[in-house]
Amino acid sequence: MSVVSPVLDQIDANLDASLERLFALLRIQSISTDPAYAGQCRNAAQWLVDDLTSIGFEASVRDTSGHPMVVAHHDGPEGSPHVLFYGHYDVQPVDPLELWTDDPFAPSLKEVEPGRKVIFGRGASDDKGQLMLFVEACRAWKQVHGSLPCKITLLFEGEEESGSPSLKPFLEANADELKADFALVCDTGMWDRTTPSIDTSLRGLVGEEITIKAANRDLHSGMYGGAAANPIRILTKILGAVHDDTGRVTIPGFYDGVEETPSQIKQSWDALGQTVEGFLGPIGLSELSGEKGRSLLELVWARPTAEFNGINGGYTGKGFKTVIAAEASAKVSFRLVHKQDPDKIRAAFRKFVEERIPGDCSVEFLRHGGSPAIQLAYDSPVITKAKAALSDEWDKPAVLTGSGGSIPIVGDFRTFLGMESLLVGFALADDCIHSPNEKYDLNSFHKGQRSWARILAALTA
Incomplete structure (x- = not known):
C-alpha cells in the first residue's frame, strides 16, 4: 500500500x-x-x-x-x-x-x-x-x-x-x-x-488612463467646428491607430519579448475541443477579433492584447447637445505575455500617443498598475x-x-x-x-x- x-x-x-x-x-x-x-x-x-x-x-x-x-x-x-x-x-x-x-x-x-x-x-x-x-x-x-x-x-x-x-x-x-x-x-x-x-x-497587465485636453472650455460646434481641435476626434483617431487590419498592435516595440508557443503545446490545446462557437456563442458573438491566423486558445492564453475599457468626453446625457468638448479620456489596458516588459510597454504607449497630439493640445497620463506575465x-x-x-x-x-x-x-x-x-x-x-x-x-x-x-x-x- x-x-x-x-x-x-x-x-x-x-x-x-x-x-x-x-x-x-x-x-x-x-x-x-x-x-x-x-x-x-x-x-x-x-x-x-x-x-x-x-x-x-x-x-x-x-x-x-x-x-x-x-x-x-x-x-x-x-x-x-x-x-x-x-x-x-x-x-x-x-x-x-x-x-x-x-x-x-x-x-x-x-x-x-x-x-x-x-x-x-x-x-x-x-x-x-x-x-x-x-x-x-x-x-x-x-x-x-x-x-x-x-x-x-x-x-x-x-x-x-x-x-x-x-x-x-x-x-x-x-x-x-x-x-x-x-x-x-x-x-x-x-x-x-x-x-x-x-x-x-x-498574462501580465498594464493599465493606463489618458486625457487629451484642447480648448479651455467646451465650445459651440457651430461657431468653432472645423477650426478648433476636437479632443474626442483626436482620441479616437489615436485609439483606432493602435491596431492594424490584421489585429496586430502597431505600437513600436510592443512584441519585444513575445515568444511563439511550442507546437506540441498548441496541439494539446487544440485537442481540448474548445470552439469559437462554444466560447463566443453564449455572449452573442461568432467571430474572433484578435490577430489573424491565431487559434482561440492561443489568443486568450498566449498572445498580448490592447483593449479599450472606457471612453468619455463631451455631452453623454439624454437628448442632444452640439458641443466640442474641452477634453476626452480613455482607459486602456494591455495584457502581456512571455517576456514583455510592463515599463517598456507603458513608455512605448505614451510615446505613441504623444507623437499624435497636436501642438496646441496636451495629454495627461494616469498609471493604473502593471505586472509582468508569468510563464x-x-x-x-x-x-x-x-x-x-x-x-x-x-x-x-x-x-x-x-x-x-x-x-x-x-x-x-x-x-x-x-x-x-x-x-x-x-x-x-x-x-x-x-x-x-x-x-x-x-x-x-x-x-x-x-x-x-x-x-x-x-x-x-
Whole structure:
C-alpha cells in the first residue's frame, strides 16, 4: 500500500466533518473592501489560526496596515521540500442581494441535478473552499501518519478581493520567513467538471488612463467646428491607430519579448475541443477579433492584447447637445505575455500617443498598475509530478492550460521571494464567483482534497 492510500481513505471518512468546517468559515462575513466588515475579516483569520493550531501548525494572526495575514508553519522530514501554500480568506461583497436565492452567508448543500451536489455561499469557490482543500489534506496526513510529508508554510491573505495593498510590504518584511522551494497557489480552476488542469502561464497587465485636453472650455460646434481641435476626434483617431487590419498592435516595440508557443503545446490545446462557437456563442458573438491566423486558445492564453475599457468626453446625457468638448479620456489596458516588459510597454504607449497630439493640445497620463506575465517551464519537474498526481485522481488526464487573466501574487512570489509557483485549483467556470449564488461543486471539494494529498505525496517521493 502506498503512503498516500490511507490518507485518501481518511479524507473520504472526513468528508462530512470537513464540509461542516467549511460551512463555519463561510458563515463569517469577511468582505475586505467594506470597512464595516473589518471585525469579520479578523474573525475569519482567527478561525483559521485556531483550526490550523488544532492540527499541529504553529499559526498566528499577523497585523498589517489593513486586514491581517494568517501565517502558519509545520516541519517536515529532514531533506524534504519546503512548500508555501497561498490562499485568501476575504470575499467579494454580495450585492445585489436580491439576486441571491438564499442568504449568501448561510451556506447550504443542494442537489442541482441527479448525482450532482453543490455548495452555495459567498466564498464557497473564491477562495475559502479552495484553501480549505489543502488544509483538509494536511489534516488527513496528520491523522494517518502523525506528520506531514514535507515542510509546509501557509499564507492566507485578507485583502485579495480589495487589491492586496498590504501584501507586497508584508512579503518584503517577512521574506526570510516565507521563502520556500516553491509556492502552491489554489486560486484557479479546472478545464471542465472531470478534467483537472495546471495553469502554466498568466498574462501580465498594464493599465493606463489618458486625457487629451484642447480648448479651455467646451465650445459651440457651430461657431468653432472645423477650426478648433476636437479632443474626442483626436482620441479616437489615436485609439483606432493602435491596431492594424490584421489585429496586430502597431505600437513600436510592443512584441519585444513575445515568444511563439511550442507546437506540441498548441496541439494539446487544440485537442481540448474548445470552439469559437462554444466560447463566443453564449455572449452573442461568432467571430474572433484578435490577430489573424491565431487559434482561440492561443489568443486568450498566449498572445498580448490592447483593449479599450472606457471612453468619455463631451455631452453623454439624454437628448442632444452640439458641443466640442474641452477634453476626452480613455482607459486602456494591455495584457502581456512571455517576456514583455510592463515599463517598456507603458513608455512605448505614451510615446505613441504623444507623437499624435497636436501642438496646441496636451495629454495627461494616469498609471493604473502593471505586472509582468508569468510563464512556467512546461517540462518543470514540479509540474510533471503534479500532472501525474492529478491524472491518477480524476477521470481524465490533467491538461496544461494558460490563463488570460492575471494573478499578481504569482509575480510577487517570484519578485520578493525568488520562487516559482504551481497553480492548481478546482473551481469551475459556472461557479459564479464575484456574482450572486456563488457555488462550489461537492465533487471539487472532495476530489480536490484527495488531489492535494496525491500532489504532496508526488512532490516528496
